Amino acid sequence: MTGPTVPTATEAEPAAGWAPTPALGRAVLLAGLLLVAGVLLGRVDLIVLATPFALGTAYALRKRPTALPQVWIAQGDGGPLVEGGDVTAAVSVGNPDTVDYDLVVMRSRVSPWLRIDRAGFTRDEAVDVPPSATAETGATAAANGRGRSVADRPFVTSVPIGAAVDLELAGKALRWGRHPIGPAGARVATAGGLLVSRAVITEPVLVRVYPRTEPFEAVEAMPRAAGLVGAHHSRRPGEGGELAGVRIFAPGDRLRRIDWRVSLRARQLHVAATLSDRDAEVVVLLDVLAEAGRSGGVAGAASVLDTTVRATAAIAEHYLHRGDRVSLLEYGPAARRLRPAAGRRQYLTVLEWLLDVRVHASAHEPYDQVFGPQLLSSDALVVVLTPLLDERSAQMLARLARGGRFVVAVDTLPTDLASPKDRGWAEVAYRLWRLDRDIMIGQLREHGVPVVRWAGAGSLDQVLRDVARLATAPRVGGR
Structure with a gap:
């Protein structure tokens, strides 16, 4: 595990944040009643009977806690995490006090896309946890509602003086993105269960899960190359x-x-x-105006966003490996862009950039916002990943083709998108929408925009050959 990032806490008064438990109230009440009854009734046996309760309570409270427990979350150091890979993390509770923690109840929320299969405690003795390391926050995270994670329950342990206990979590990462582990919290009982702390909660830690790239190969033919070096x-x-x-x-x-x-x-x-x-410049344009389908993780069904992100990672990896320059653009209101560059560093930057891809529905036309002046090189190959669910996406493709760009449209709509089964006109409307979409694709092809469905390796081979052949064909000029 990597070194823990201990959250900062506000300064507290000694013994602040600790409260008596009902057990302390019962012990004091019982001992007091017996003593009062023994004095009033003159019965020594009642005083003798009250003595163990009074002495036991006084002995348990001889040392009172002066600091709250520390809680932090540490992610495993297994290197970059990819979809389907093993994820490890630890939720730790430290004891900086001078008394033992008799009972510690820990609980942590985990993203539903991190399936935790194993959870267990490990103990580190003589861990130096600074007293100023506590934190309490009201942050929230997505609860694990799938019922497949063993982390969705409380865990109970004890922590001696100057030690820390780690709740080790291990499982699988099911989907790309930034997924939270936490917030995590703990409550502690000490002094024989007579004192209990308030809940100490730490902020979540985001686990970066990169998209899994499918094997992708493409022909060497490019419409136009730009630089003086390359393949x-x-x-x-x-x-x-x-x-x-x-x-x-x-x-x-x-x-x-x-x-x-x-x-x-x-x-x-x-x-x-x-x-x-x-070398060539490849611009991968991600259409984020609409989403369709339901994501099932790395081993399940893929939504439009899943296909878009994984295909982008595969295309970028292929062309960057060949020494080309790759840039990314989002066709949406956010208009995020990644500048063109080559090399392994650019590939790692692409993966990091893809983690923040989200669908942004908007009513306005983002064309002028996305394609600023001189943003696209005239020699660049523009690969547009789009589900063609919005008419603005088709208009954008046609405008790029009319502007002399070399455009290839990759259809990311799931093939297993089920038609509605409701009664009435729902199924008829769905079939009409399908026909209208097919007509839209046909019109794009008439405008010179090839549309191909993403199918992994070899998806763009024939399309790139056709685009390269059109680029090398002689142009007829009018007088």
């Missing part, structure tokens, strides 16, 4: 590995490029001409 072959002569032909030697050509076989046959120096290797 894609351009139509421009230059230093590269793709042979473009053989030509006569000219000043400035390198000697290692001389083709001696052709030169001896033609009795004149000839060199091998190559095409330059150039």
Whole structure:
């Protein structure tokens, strides 16, 4: 486990936050009644009978607690967590006081997307917990309502002086995102159960779960490459590995490029001409105007948002691995964007950026807000992940195509989206909506926007070939 991040607490007076239990009230009341009755009635046996209660209560209260217990949450240090991976965490209770905690009742909330299968205590002796480390907060988190987590119940233990007890939690991460563990709280009883503390609650800790990337491959053909380095072959002569032909030697050509076989046959120096290797800029546009389907986690059904995030991670991983530059855009009112860059650092930034993707319903047209001046390069390949549930999404695709952009639309609508079973016109309306959506896709294709359904590896191969073929075709210019 990583070192605990102990929350800061407000300063408290000694013994503040502790209250007597009903057991203390009963012991004092019983001893007092017996003593009063023995004195009034002159019965020594009643005084003798009251003596153990009085002495036991006084002995238990000889040392009173002066500080509240400390509660903190620590996440496991198993490295980056991916959907379906093992998640570990610990909810810890420390005893900075000079008395033992006879009874500690702990409880923690856990996100429903973190299925906790195992929970148990481990004890660390002589743990130095600063007295100023307590915290009480009213923060709330999503309760675990699926009934599949063993953490959704109280846990009972004891904590000696200067020690801490860790409630180890272990399970599976079911879905990408930032999922809370906590808030966690504890109440402590000491002095033989005669004193009890108020509930000490700590803030939740967010566990980052990255989307699982499906294996994705795409053809090397790109509409246009932009930079002078990279893995894609351009139509421009230059230093590269793709042979473009053989030509006569000219000043400035390198000697290692001389083709001696052709030169001896033609009795004149000839060199091998190559095409330059150039990188491409890929813009992945995420349509976050609408959501459909129900997420079932990594092993269940995928909603539109699940497909969008996982496909974005796969596409970004593929092109960044090839040395291309990748940028991300959200088509919605938030208009979040990630600047184009290449390399492994950009891939980690992409994964972190995807954790905050949310659906933002809005009534206004976000086109001008998303596509600012000179935001998209004219040579960039724009991959739009959209469920095509909103007419504004189709209009955006058509405007990009009319502006000369190389656009590929990836349909993220779930294939198993069930039709409504209600009586009346619900099913008829659903079938009409499906027909209207098919007509919309056909019109987009007429505008030159290929629409392909995301199916993992090979989803974009044929589409990228067609787009690259259109980009290399000669353009007819009017006079």
